Amino acid sequence: DWTPASFAEETITQLKKTIGDKHVIMALSGGVDSTVAATLISHAIGDRLHGIFVDNGVLRKGEFEQVLETYKSIGLNVKGINAKELFYKELAGKTDPEAKRKVIGKLFIDVFHEEALKIKEASFLGQGTIYPDVIESVSVHGPSVTIKSHHNVGGLPDIMNLQLIEPLRSLFKDEVRRVGLELGIPRDMINRHPFPGPGLAIRILGEVTEEKAKLLQEADYYYIKALKEKGHYDEVWQAGAILLPVKSVGVMGDERTYEYTLALRAVTSVDGMTADWSHLPYEFLADVSNEIINNVRGINRVVYDISSKPPATIEWE
Numbered sequence: 001d002w003t004p005a006s007f008a009e010e011t012i013t014q015l016k017k018t019i020g021d022k023h024v025i026m027a028l029s030g031g032v033d034s035t036v037a038a039t040l041i042s043h044a045i046g047d048r049l050h051g052i053f054v055d056n057g058v059l060r061k062g063e064f065e066q067v068l069e070t071y072k073s074i075g076l077n078v079k080g081i082n083a084k085e086l087f088y089k090e091l092a093g094k095t096d097p098e099a100k101r102k103v104i105g106k107l108f109i110d111v112f113h114e115e116a117l118k119i120k121e122a123s124f125l126g127q128g129t130i131y132p133d134v135i136e137s138v139s140v141h142g143p144s145v146t147i148k149s150h151h152n153v154g155g156l157p158d159i160m161n162l163q164l165i166e167p168l169r170s171l172f173k174d175e176v177r178r179v180g181l182e183l184g185i186p187r188d189m190i191n192r193h194p195f196p197g198p199g200l201a202i203r204i205l206g207e208v209t210e211e212k213a214k215l216l217q218e219a220d221y222y223y224i225k226a227l228k229e230k231g232h233y234d235e236v237w238q239a240g241a242i243l244l245p246v247k248s249v250g251v252m253g254d255e256r257t258y259e260y261t262l263a264l265r266a267v268t269s270v271d272g273m274t275a276d277w278s279h280l281p282y283e284f285l286a287d288v289s290n291e292i293i294n295n296v297r298g299i300n301r302v303v304y305d306i307s308s309k310p311p312a313t314i315e316w317e
């Protein structure tokens, strides 16, 4: 019978055999799949796994530091690369969602490639591919962008002459989570919502700038914090804030304001293919709205997205 413990044990034995005394490089995203895959590989070969985690400037507030800290606590050998400025520079002037995705995907591969070249001993490329990724080869965003575009360092294995290692290829998400818990990965990490590879860049409608990224990071921080504190985080499948390119008039004290509008999104879903908007309590929405408007300078209006997928999508871009 399949158990997380037997899967982990057999996989680690198999990985030891396959990898031998060679080295593995791997892009880590802070997500569940790549973390669990890396942990299995690390149990097999220790620090001969070389993880690379890139700060693309459109992660959540504090995420880069927190995720690196968690990796350290699990014992993973991971290098964090701060490439924020590079991403902001290339994103400047880009407003089309797919153009933004392409910039981020390409830069990610460039940064990863540069780092990977420094690890001369590497013979394998680890990836957190899970079973639904294997069968879902067609994207909802058109043929050029797969759902996992961020993780998909396509082409690289060939250029660098690397062999792929995908220990989770046969597992569904819930099985990956169970294996992760079995391996002692913190529950917070295992229960994280999915987060798109292009990150907050596709939640800042229109052009992405460093200032807007910081603004959205702040607002999103209050939203996610409230969801966790009020016990709603685990009830929703995914949640996030979206910075709209819309300014509206507000009032603060005796002053008239003219600032950005923020949309909050939370959905229930099984696999992200269809989704319903989460019926979060009015009280909760009222409190979060106040908290954000009172604490985040630059946003004076908060709205809640009540559209389901289809015909809407989860992300706004």
Ligand code: XMP
Binding pocket: 101, 140, 141, 145, 146, 147, 148, 149, 150, 151, 194, 195, 196, 197, 198, 238, 272, 273, 309, 312, 313, 314, 315, 316, 317
């Ligand atoms: P949509 O917006 O199509 O999103 O309903 C479905 C799921 O996919 C995620 N998503 C992405 N993930 N790169 C990713 O890695 C992307 O370009 C991308 N676009 C959407 C989205 O967050 C949701 O979980």
